[in-house]
Amino acid sequence: MRFVIKHAGYGSERVSTLSGFGKVKTASIETPTAALLTQGGSVVHLTVDVLAKVFSNPQLLWVPLSNSARLEAGVRAQGEGVAKFSGLQNHITCATLQNVSEITPSGHFETNLVPMWTKNGKKMISADKYMDIMEIYKPDILLAIADDHITLKEGNKRVSKAVERSCSLLDTCVNRYLNSTQLKDCSLIGVITGTGIKEKCEHCIKHILKHKEHLSGVALSGMTDGSEESLRIPIDKFEEILKRICESVPSDLVKFIEGCWSPDIIMKAIQYGWDVFDGSYPTKLTNAGYALKLNFDSHRISDELCILDLNNDRYKEDFRAVLEGCECLACRKHTRAYIQHLLNTKEMLSTVLLSIHNLHHFDQMFVHARRHIASGTFEVYKEHIIKQYETYKQQVLIENDIGKDCESVKTTKKIRVSDDITENVVSA
Amino acid sequence: MGSKSHALLFHVHAECKTTRARAGLMKLPHYTVKTPVFMPVGTQGTMKGLLPEQLEELDCEIILGNTYHLGNRPGTKVLEKVGGLHKFMSWNRALLTDSGGFQMVSLLKLAEITEEGVKFKSPYDDSEIMLTPEKSIEIQNCIGADIIMQLDDVVQTTFQNYDRIKEATERTSRWLDRCLKAHKRPSEQSIFPIVQGLLNSELREKSANDHLTKDVNGFAIGGLSGGESKDLFWPMVSLSTSILDKNRPRYLMGVGLAIDLVVCVALGVDMFDCVLPTRTARFGCALTKRGQLNLKQKKYEADLNPIENDCPCSTCKNYTRAYLHCIVTVETVACHLISVHNIAYQMHLMQAMRENIEKGTFPQFVKNFVNEIYSDGNIPTWVTDSLNSVGIHLSE
Numbered sequence: 001m002r003f004v005i006k007h008a009g010y011g012s013e014r015v016s017t018l019s020g021f022g023k024v025k026t027a028s029i030e031t032p033t034a035a036l037l038t039q040g041g042s043v044v045h046l047t048v049d050v051l052a053k054v055f056s057n058p059q060l061l062w063v064p065l066s067n068s069a070r071l072e073a074g075v076r077a078q079g080e081g082v083a084k085f086s087g088l089q090n091h092i093t094c095a096t097l098q099n100v101s102e103i104t105p106s107g108h109f110e111t112n113l114v115p116m117w118t119k120n121g122k123k124m125i126s127a128d129k130y131m132d133i134m135e136i137y138k139p140d141i142l143l144a145i146a147d148d149h150i151t152l153k154e155g156n157k158r159v160s161k162a163v164e165r166s167c168s169l170l171d172t173c174v175n176r177y178l179n180s181t182q183l184k185d186c187s188l189i190g191v192i193t194g195t196g197i198k199e200k201c202e203h204c205i206k207h208i209l210k211h212k213e214h215l216s217g218v219a220l221s222g223m224t225d226g227s228e229e230s231l232r233i234p235i236d237k238f239e240e241i242l243k244r245i246c247e248s249v250p251s252d253l254v255k256f257i258e259g260c261w262s263p264d265i266i267m268k269a270i271q272y273g274w275d276v277f278d279g280s281y282p283t284k285l286t287n288a289g290y291a292l293k294l295n296f297d298s299h300r301i302s303d304e305l306c307i308l309d310l311n312n313d314r315y316k317e318d319f320r321a322v323l324e325g326c327e328c329l330a331c332r333k334h335t336r337a338y339i340q341h342l343l344n345t346k347e348m349l350s351t352v353l354l355s356i357h358n359l360h361h362f363d364q365m366f367v368h369a370r371r372h373i374a375s376g377t378f379e380v381y382k383e384h385i386i387k388q389y390e391t392y393k394q395q396v397l398i399e400n401d402i403g404k405d406c407e408s409v410k411t412t413k414k415i416r417v418s419d420d421i422t423e424n425v426v427s428a
Numbered sequence: 429m430g431s432k433s434h435a436l437l438f439h440v441h442a443e444c445k446t447t448r449a450r451a452g453l454m455k456l457p458h459y460t461v462k463t464p465v466f467m468p469v470g471t472q473g474t475m476k477g478l479l480p481e482q483l484e485e486l487d488c489e490i491i492l493g494n495t496y497h498l499g500n501r502p503g504t505k506v507l508e509k510v511g512g513l514h515k516f517m518s519w520n521r522a523l524l525t526d527s528g529g530f531q532m533v534s535l536l537k538l539a540e541i542t543e544e545g546v547k548f549k550s551p552y553d554d555s556e557i558m559l560t561p562e563k564s565i566e567i568q569n570c571i572g573a574d575i576i577m578q579l580d581d582v583v584q585t586t587f588q589n590y591d592r593i594k595e596a597t598e599r600t601s602r603w604l605d606r607c608l609k610a611h612k613r614p615s616e617q618s619i620f621p622i623v624q625g626l627l628n629s630e631l632r633e634k635s636a637n638d639h640l641t642k643d644v645n646g647f648a649i650g651g652l653s654g655g656e657s658k659d660l661f662w663p664m665v666s667l668s669t670s671i672l673d674k675n676r677p678r679y680l681m682g683v684g685l686a687i688d689l690v691v692c693v694a695l696g697v698d699m700f701d702c703v704l705p706t707r708t709a710r711f712g713c714a715l716t717k718r719g720q721l722n723l724k725q726k727k728y729e730a731d732l733n734p735i736e737n738d739c740p741c742s743t744c745k746n747y748t749r750a751y752l753h754c755i756v757t758v759e760t761v762a763c764h765l766i767s768v769h770n771i772a773y774q775m776h777l778m779q780a781m782r783e784n785i786e787k788g789t790f791p792q793f794v795k796n797f798v799n800e801i802y803s804d805g806n807i808p809t810w811v812t813d814s815l816n817s818v819g820i821h822l823s824e
Contacts, residue, residue: 040754042761047768049742050479070758074750077730087746119758316502319510333480333518337510341473341502348477348760 001141001187001216003254009373012246012273018060018254021092021140022185023083027058031254032270032373033366034279035062035094036359041071041086044283045348045355048087053329054356055363059091062278063139064099065130066116069123072133081138094256094276095139096219097130097146101260101280103226104149109161112168114147127172135182141216143189143256144173148221151230152196152237162222163194167207174211189256190215193222195241205248217254220245220274224259231260235386238265242272260284263294263306263365264389267382270369282358286351289343292361293323296368298384305395306388308336310354315340328360436575436618436645438463438677444790447818448669448696451785454646454677456574457616458514459521461489463677463698464781466689466774467524468705472497473517476706477764478771480519486741486768487775490522490574492701495567496531496559500550504570512572523573524701526681527564527622529582541581543599561606565619569612575679577648578607580622585654587626597624597631601638608642620679622650623668627660636671646677649697653682658810662691666817669696686715686777690797691814693781694790705770710763712756715773717800721749723766728753741772791820798822 002020009015018029036043038061043051051059063082075085083093097116098104104117113124130145146166150158170190177188190208194200201222208218223241224230249255257269260280269277285292289311295302308315308322321331322339330339330353342350365385372381437455444450454461468475468483469492475483483491493513502516510516513523529546531539540547545560561579568576580603581596604621611619621639625632632651639647649668652661665680672678677698683689684702692700705715712724714735721728721735734744735752743752743765755762784793794815798807812822 040759040761041751042755042759045760047742047761047764048746049482049485049768050764053479053481071751071754073729074732074748074754077750078732078748085748085751087751317506317509329479329481335510335516337502337506338473338516338518341506341516345472345497345501347472347474348763349474349479351760352477352479352764 003216003252005251007374009378010376011271011378012251013271013373013378014251014273014275015370015373016254016275018092018276023081023140024058024090024092027092029058029060029092030370031275032277032369033060033275034266034277034281034362035060037062037099037279037283038064038086038088039067041068041082041088043088043355043359045286045351046359050352050356051088054360060141060276061088061091061093062099062280063093063095063137064097065095065133065137066098066102066118068137069116069118069133072136076136081136083139092141093137093139094141094143095134095137096143096258096278097125098149099226099280100149100221100224100258100278101226101284109147109165111165114145114165114169127169128176131173131176131180131183134186135180138182139186141187141189142177142183143219143258144170144191146170146191146193146221148191148193148258149225150193150196150222151225151227152223152233152241153230154196156197156200159194159197159200163200163204166191166193166204170208170211174214178214187216188214189217189219189254191219191221191258192245195220195222195245198244201245202248205245209250212250212253215253217256217275218249219256219258221258226260231262233265235264235268239268239272242269242274246272246274262389263292264386266365267369267385270373271378271382279359279362282362283355286354286358289350289354290358291322291339291354292358293326294361294365294385294388296364296381298380302388305392307392310336310339310350311343312340322357323361326357326361328357330354330357330360435614435616436677438646438675440674442786442788444694444785445788446791447694447794447815447820449693449781449785449790450674450696450698451782452677452698454698456490456522456618458523458574459489461522462782464689464693464778464785465490465699466684466778467492467699467701468771468774469494469701469703470517471703472501473513475771476709476767477760478767480517482768483519483771484521486771487779488521488771490524491519493523493525493571493573494528495525495564495571495577496528498525498571499528499567504567507570507572512570514572522575523571524575525568525571525573525577527577527579528559528567529564529577529579530682543602545579561603562610565607565610565612569617572613572617574617575646576617576619578604578619578621580624580650583626583651585626585651585656590628593626593628594631597626597628597635600624601635604639604642608644618645620644620646620648622648622681623672624651625664626651627656627664629664629667632664632667633671636668640671640673644676646679646699647672648679648681650681652680653688658808659813662695662810662814662817665692665697666695666814684774686774687798687801687811689774689777690781690794691811693785694794694815694818694820705774706767709766709770710757712752712762712766714752714766715770717797718803719801723749723752723756725753735766735769736773739769739772739776741769743769743772794820795822
């Protein structure tokens with residue numbers, strides 16, 4: 001894989017291209033970008049023919065082994081890798097152990113084994129086993145196996161162990177990678193863990209950089225265990241982490257970041273030179289019945305929040321597109337009212353239409369970011385996006401508070417009802 | 429044809445010289461449909477996860493919506509505001525809606541049937557709804573499908589009580605008159621009467637003859653495909669098509685199994701609907717020329733063939749049985765992929781029948797089809813008998 005920086009911004013932000021992939025020779029991926037989340041090998045909710053209606057170019061796919069492990073026998077029988085087996089041979093695959101956005105139980109570690117949580121429970125995986133499967137899956141980009149499913153709140157002992165284990169796992173991965181003919185077209189990525197504790201994290205990065213000549217990049221992980229709480233990192237804290245890691249990673253390495261991060265954090269990460277994002281966020285919105293509708297034009301004021309909850313009855317007769325002017329198929333052809341109806345009746349087309357819109361729109365957020373970096377206006381764009389997301393967050397907080405008030409009203413009512421009953425009982 | 433002819437023009441351009449099969453064009457306000465046609469069922473204004481574009485690519489020309497469900501959700505108020513179901517679901521081709529009456533059978537515990545209509549208890553909230561012939565047409569006028577169904581008095585097909593069947597059949601004729609009277613959009617929508625009479629020849633004959641006198645653009649054959657034996661089923665279809673005139677389309681309700689489609693086309697049916705292709709897809713079941721494949725079975729784990737080798741659908745072009753085996757009943761994508769194939773299968777079968785009727789080779793096509801689908805040689809008696817009745821002798 002070739003990594004070429006095309007434009008460097010005023011900060012560390014940059015526009016680059018990834019190309020020279022083994023299987024899809026003509027593919028060129030512009031970064032910053034997000035890889036589309038796959039599940040069981042397919043982009044979540046989308047068949048290959050529908051995916052082609054969203055993106056006409058080869059896309060980067062995020063392929064967690066944890067949700068695609070059941071494909072192994074078939075991929076092995078076919079012998080052409082996980083992308084081909086899943087009907088997505090025209091796209092670029094980026095494989096990793098776990099979708100860090102999925103909540104997994106903590107603990108369960110052994111010296112050289114990492115737990116992989118699948119729908120059928122836990123499987124302990126060694127670096128060798130991981131690389132065995134990767135030789136079958138033949139991804140274009142391979143994130144090394146690591147003990148990275150931890151939050152920033154973990155204590156010193158757990159973090160030390162995670163870093164130590166991850167360093168040793170990386171050594172095995174590099175060794176296997178160098179001796180593998182099946183992975184000769186694949187690019188290996190070192191995974192940064194222990195992120196919450198500065199010294200441990202630095203140790204981890206130093207160890208990764210020992211293998212620098214064999215690595216195409218690093219991936220920042222070790223910040224979330226998938227829980228909502230772990231994703232709610234104050235943006236300042238995040239900024240501090242991004243900044244310090246950015247400073248210790250050479251700029252010729254591609255920088256990946258794992259986790260289901262919201263647009264505000266993504267903007268910060270782009271600012272500090274992060275290139276490739278795990279695309280879980282739009283999928284998470286889709287599964288909740290939400291539509292993302294950021295306003296990309298900083299000269300225009302949007303009167304609506306940047307996320308719509310289409311489950312809400314208020315859209316029942318709203319015959320506008322999710323986002324007027326959006327060029328995605330869902331917005332060109334369908335209405336909020338229709339999607340609300342599909343959600344209300346639990347029809348599968350709801351997640352198809354929301355995926356089409358959310359993936360397109362999320363991608364547009366990166367298209368605009370690249371454009372702004374190239375023209376030196378990223379700072380304004382970044383602030384514009386962050387502000388919209390913060391407005392949304394505040395509104396949700398207020399609504400949740402109102403929700404809580406309603407709850408307490410209900411509780412009071414209940415108590416009153418039971419008082420009445422008591423009275424009735426007494427009077428009877 | 430009568431004054432309502434511009435809502436439906438039917439032209440038969442090829443007739444099989446041996447059987448009663450015919451190929452035609454049915455011109456509807458939203459689309460011109462090639463018959464014989466299979467109509468996939470999109471109950472709630474959507475075809476189980478498929479985009480309208482995908483349905484067009486699959487060559488679906490007319491699909492079904494269910495009045496009962498649509499009347500509840502999104503409801504007539506929303507449909508009226510948006511200007512009908514076509515606009516609501518962004519489907520530009522033809523639509524057909526049922527009357528809501530079928531739910532009488534499926535929700536019988538909730539229903540009470542009188543001369544006035546059917547009293548339902550809404551499964552969504554506890555409110556009571558009276559579905560009268562007038563109300564059914566009012567909702568269907570609002571949904572705006574090209575073809576709409578009269579409300580009929582539905583009795584379970586396997587029901588035995590003669591008096592009740594007689595009552596239901598006669599009531600269906602009375603309700604037809606009320607439906608036609610209540611119809612507000614005759615220049616845009618055609619009401620099809622439903623031939624009733626369950627498995628009783630005398631009543632069915634009377635029902636068909638009653639309907640024949642009405643100013644309508646086509647007929648439906650109802651009260652079948654409800655669990656009765658196939659030996660009782662096909663003579664009722666045959667009886668109905670023999671009475672109904674040749675110049676108007678005949679729609680057999682609720683039939684979609686491949687062999688049933690082939691036999692009933694030979695018996696002179698032009699239109700079919702069934703949930704089969706999409707329902708079986710949800711269970712991981714794929715339709716093929718050699719019968720159904722249950723892709724959940726372990727034997728497909730390393731089977732690198734597509735569902736069907738010569739199938740041009742996007743599922744067969746891109747995915748193997750082995751891949752589908754891994755994701756069936758786990759990922760929504762699996763359901764979409766098998767639905768695509770299953771609908772493609774039904775569409776290709778209908779297309780093959782139309783082409784063979786046009787070329788004059790339909791009897792030979794039927795023979796080949798039967799031999800392939802019963803490759804073990806165990807051809808059911810009803811298939812042999814029904815085809816014999818229209819001049820196809822399988823043993824020859």
